[in-house]
Amino acid sequence: MDILLLNIIVLVYILAIGYLGYRGWRETRDSADYMVAGRTIHPYVMAMSYGATFISTSAIVGFGGTAGLFGMGLLWLTFLNIFVGIFIAFVVFGKRTRRMGHNLSAMTFPELLARRFDSRFIQYFGGLVIFFGMPMYASVVLIGAGRFIETTLAINFDLALMIFSIIIAAYVVLGGLKGVMYTDAMQATIMFVGMAFLLVMTYSHLGGVVQAHRALTEMANLVPANLASMGHLGWTAMPASGSAWWWTLVSTLVLGVGIGVLAMPQLVVRFMTVKSSRELNRAVLIGGVFILMMTGVAFVVGALSNVYFAQHDGIIAIAAASGNSDSIIPVYINAAMPEWFVYIFMLTLLAAAMSTLSSQFHAQGTAIGRDVYETLTGVRGGRSIPITRIGIVIAVVVAVILGYVLPPSIIAPGTAIFFGLCAAAFLPMYACALFWRRATKAGAIAGMVAGTFASLFMLVFVHQKEAAPLGIAKMILGRDVLITSMPWPVVDPIVVALPLAFVVTVAVSLATKPPAEEHVEMCFEGID
């Protein structure tokens, strides 16, 4: 690989990012521009920004590698990403969110919920959940990107992390959400091209769709014994029902990530950046195709990499990647693809990391500036923008520090922790805010608090994947998890915390005085 050529390509890419960040900065005049992009974003930019924020490097490399290990069962996550993450999110939740956000002049997700339920507590509690919950998730993406730059551009990891962080911080701090969304759209376009090439070249390498799948189906006898004991029945078969891998697939990946996406603050705020539901209608088309080309391609190619390695080296993908599933996709790309495509794929992964991180940092900045500082001090409007900018810088610094100080065993579940926490804390309240006029402030607060603490309890004491590395249960109980009998150690916290939070929200709402009719009418103005 020509390192000089690759560095030149990356430099051109960074200059383009710089130009779009500058465009965002030039067009940002007030807090609405900075926080919700002036509510006038083009549907292509909105859909691609939503998709690029949704899909990080870990979705392509991490989950693609998991598909290389366990097979096409992961496509259930692709289906949910498209049907729930795009269709339901845009058509059912997005239109009401946009309209209600406009009615209430809300500029952040916690602010939308707070104004709907007329409660400052919801805004700063929600802001704090985001500000303290998201850094783990951000550090996962940031460190992954740093390692990736280190290996591909042959520069020191510390230097890679520093340069990468400074570039992202610069265009997020200066350009606000406009800068973030403009750069997202460009990055998503690069990602789309890269993944489209990857799909076509993989299927053509392996003799076409049916022949490639058939070859993978016939490899079921090559499943290693340790994976078979977890329920692995082959790369084109679902895992054995009720097995450890089946529970992980169904509860963590499908429910946790598939449903949790509905309440991600950095995604919900995208709905408030367009001026009418027509833009959302158009964005559905773009978003659906984009997500299929991201997760669908990553999971299919990850699984099919087994065929390539079996035909060329007589081994399965996880063996070719020396036992590290995160290396399956990069090893496959380097082994099976022409050199020019390796450059495109490098840029695809860089774009995926930057687009997700920039939105995470923006969400954390607005959480601390708008949701916490403004709410607690009473300072309104543009005067909190400097605090938001400081919040973004703090978020970047914290993500970098976390990447250095936390062991990989704790960083790894960072994404799942944040998705689960957001789903349990925000989703019941968010759904009730949009669809149930009878929901009360007390019900919303009770549900949010119950969901947050139930989720944290499950993470610390029940779900082995997080409880074991955290070590708190071990310290108090003398064992890794509270309940050792199956399936509890592999049941994702969302399975318990989300229904509990819904029940609490509804029960407390029914037990308390209905909200003022005129306030509800104002919230639902223009909503059928």
Place this chain on the structure above:
Amino acid sequence: MLGINDPWIIGVYLLSVLSTLLCVAYGLVKWNKGG
């Protein structure tokens, strides 16, 4: 079908494509609605 034997995997493969087509169809039908 499609070189895959497990109906759950065939199903989800097709569901992923069909849900994308649903998004495309919705976007086209509603292209000028709601403005």
